[in-house]
Amino acid sequence: MIGEVKSEVRGSSRLSVAPMMDWTDRHCRMLHRQLSAHALLYTEMVTAPALVRGGAVHLLEHDPREAPVALQLGGSDPGELAEAARLGAEAGYAEINLNCGCPSDRVQSGCFGAVLMERSALVADCVAAMIAKVPRGVPVTVKCRIGVDDQAPEEVLPDFLSRIRAAGVDRVQIHARKAWLQGLSPKENRDIPPLDYDLVVAMKTAYPDLHISLNGGIQSLDEAESLLARGIDGVMVGRAAYQRPFDILAEADARIFGAPTRRRAPAEVVAAMEPYFADHLARGGRLHQVTRHMLGLFAGRPGARGWRRVLSERAHRPDAGLDVLRAALAETEGAAVA
Template sequence: MLLLNKEKSSEGADWRFCVAPMMDWTDRHCRFFHRQLSRRARLYTEMVTSGAIMFGDRERLLGFDASEHPVALQLGGSDPVELARAAEIGAGFGYDEINLNCGCPSDRVQSGRFGACLMAEPELVASCVAAIKSAVGGQIPVTVKNRIGIDEQDSEADLTRFIETVAASGCEIFIVHARKAWLKGLSPRENRDVPPLDYERVYRLKAAFPELTIIINGGIETIAQSAKHLEMVDGVMLGRAAYKNPALLLEVDAALYGETAAPLRPHEALERMLPYIERELERGTRLSAIARHMLGLVNGRPGARPFRRLLTEESVKPGAGLDIIHAAIEAARRVEEAPSLAA
């Protein structure tokens, strides 16, 4: 059965299309930019450790613009008490969801006993989820992002046990990266490409747990591919493709949500960024901190390289300001008017 038109209880509680949490990428400037491209996509923060929230600069770590909704906070950690407190603080900032990271394979994350290595301890994950749910009082969803397996613990039975155990603690929403993680011997970069994708396993997981919301992640590159996955699962999550080719987000609202308004053109999305950039510059934000997220906006089209070069080279100069963005708007307009490569 096609699930393309499946609606959740409210617009803010819809996981049909999500942009993945990505370290060093999905900061608040990136998310604000992505929100200009899609009104409906669900956005995620970078992973923030519970310890950082407990002892760090919370406004810097957790602050976001109201226009980013729906936006989720992804937490990293393994101490139920500390995670509960961090989640409570995050909920106080107004996030629409608390997500627990059980999928990151980096050595640094493993040394802190969180990320993908937690899949070896489903009972601990269940305790963490239960503590988080209690802390936020059922006001916002608590979700888990996990792999299909880790190291030698990668059978379908292992994944089923993990999902069953964590679901018993009250988690109803799982974002499943359709690759196992090799925690010994592969780098985080290699873990994004080397283990083979197994979408069918995620489909079978949804069939086995029809009462759960299952979002598929890993290797999805287009909106057409997203729509195909939505025939089998409840939602899709795109990571690198959405970041490196953000213009695909312009297709989301019409293709996956049935919106009838004409999508913005790239130069119009940049125009929408002007008030935000002006405010941020007044606060002392460097233009390059915002502009770096826009570099791929016209990728794959004639004129994309000069557009990228303009933003890359000019935004880092001392005193770089709105004139650079105005120039980028004109460069994007020229790209839109140029004949396509397929013509």
């Protein structure tokens, strides 16, 4: 059974949605799961100190219906990361991922994220400790950049991959940009450093036993299919999947996974989410906590502006309920008729 789980997660990583702070929470993942049954979804980054020292195990809460879902951890202490990985595996996550790519000031000050590209030996110690602490069927993976600051990616990336592979990692997600820890903001680091897909493809050739997913700048399923055709094992889509979820995920099961599934219209996705909304509201949740992730569901389609307007103006109100959701949906239906 454990081996089957590991194989299933590896297959799902053919297309994944990147971990994104403030975006890929459990509500976002539930929406994405309505669109694709097979794509691998990731949590926001959860720091190991928060789990181990702060006891914030509520950060691990998720719905079994999100599966397969991976937990991304941030940290740089092998012992803390190992304990956090154990907690994540016990909570039912199908994969534990170590963040070696986030360039924000907050993670730099904590000595984790992209700054770990400069500490490959420490990363190897961290993942070895994590692997030793989780069940054998739960993979420990690494998400990294191709380098940081003045590093030469063609030199540092092979060394980094060699070290984590020797420590037991067999899957890695590579954001095909450098991170500039000095001089660029986190937002600028997502756009300004040039993409180097060729280097990531070359790493797959150099390390054929590593399962390599490519992340960074992917805007469509056409681009994803093109990269997979070059020999990459998987593609990881970030902002495009969040801002235009229907465009990226609605056809993913058929086109990326070859699954014979019926494509839902955006309105059908909203209807499928209604029981989730009802349960969330019954538990004391607020409508906008879920709808904020759905603003782009109708992007590029009739009524998209009305959909966004109704949700933006009314979903945050304390008494907002399913009537607001239905009013927003009515904007799309009226536009389609017109």
